[in-house]
Amino acid sequence: MELLDNTDKTILRILQRDSKKTAKEIANLLNLTVSPIYERIKRLEKRGYIEKYVAIVNKNLIDLPITAFCQVSLQSHHESFIDKFENQILNLKEVQECYHMAGQVDFLLKINMRSLEEYHEFVRTKLSKIENIGILNTTFSLKVIKQTSELYL
Incomplete structure (x- = not known):
């Protein structure tokens, strides 16, 4: 490079x-x-240094004030189960970001919602329907201290 x-x-x-x-x-x-x-x-x-140009939307002004970080651990780590999970997550519009992690947690999801009730409904009707999820642990953001899309150069 x-x-x-x-x-x-x-x-x-x-x-x-x-x-x-x-x-x-x-x-x-x-x-x-x-x-x-x-x-x-x-x-x-x-050359791919600039991937795309985007507008960063104020989540509060579009009524998505709740930010949830959902830690997902799979029951089986067979490649086919991981691929299936990743493909299903790609189809969930509510998931803003998804990272495959090293350590105790397999995946970290960032999800913005209108309310805790909406998040509960999302987990109940969509996320929990994904096969092979063993543990689902969610934490909620109380306050944003720093948030940037800038990479340090």
Whole structure:
């Protein structure tokens, strides 16, 4: 993989904070011309350093104030059971993030809901229907101390 120079890293930092910044705005910030900045951004996109551009939506304003972190341990760790679990999780729109973990817990899910009652219904009617779940442990966020999509460069 190609090493990034300081200009590439600065461009990535700027775009992580505000992906709507134009090549012209970034060029002005870096005291460079627009054309090489534009080419660098296109190269970073083409090589996969920039995967996509997204809007981060305020979960409270769309009435999803409850954040649950659900720890899932499977009964069997056979590859076919893991694959089946992962495929079923991909189909649950309520699951915002899912990580396959090392340690005592097999998977960690992040789920945002309108209420505890809605989360209970989700577990009862969808999550618990997934075959091979052994232990399901949920914790709820009381307060967000730090939340960022920026990667340290």
